[in-house]
Amino acid sequence: MNALHNEIKLMIINSLDLEDIDVEDIDSDDPLFVDGLGLDSIDALEIGLALQKQYGIKLKSDSEETRQHFASVSALAALVEEHRTK
Template sequence: MIRIAEGRALTELESEVASLIVEAVNLEDVPADTIDPEAPLFREGLGLDSIDALEIALAVSTTYGFELRSDDANNHKIFASLRSLSAHIAAHRVK
């Protein structure tokens, strides 16, 4: 059967980051593969808050070996969606 890629489909890294988010913020009732990669992570989207932002930053630093920094020029975009966070990780990861 031909697999048809939907716009919502996650890349390998996005799936990995989705799992990391679910684990970091304890989203027990949200399966990682149901996170819309384009939806906002915070507030009206996935509904994460400032505490969750810290949890995700810690998990990213442990898993990918670099710090999310507040003075990053694109920092408002880092947390915009799963897709943008994943892209930022892809560009900066050291492990």
């Protein structure tokens, strides 16, 4: 499995204090919101702050592009990869 995916899963678990969830429990392609992990808008803010702190990525909370980045762990990993190559 991709190391960056695991890193992002761990960041999500730690930033949201998801005590009953392990990295292996999160499928990289499952939705983070509604189905999948069932996260909410407060969780999105926490993940956004963690992305900024860990990777220096700033996102606009109200943009459609941001919603697409938050679709899954795979989408967040693609964002981090894209940011690293700039």
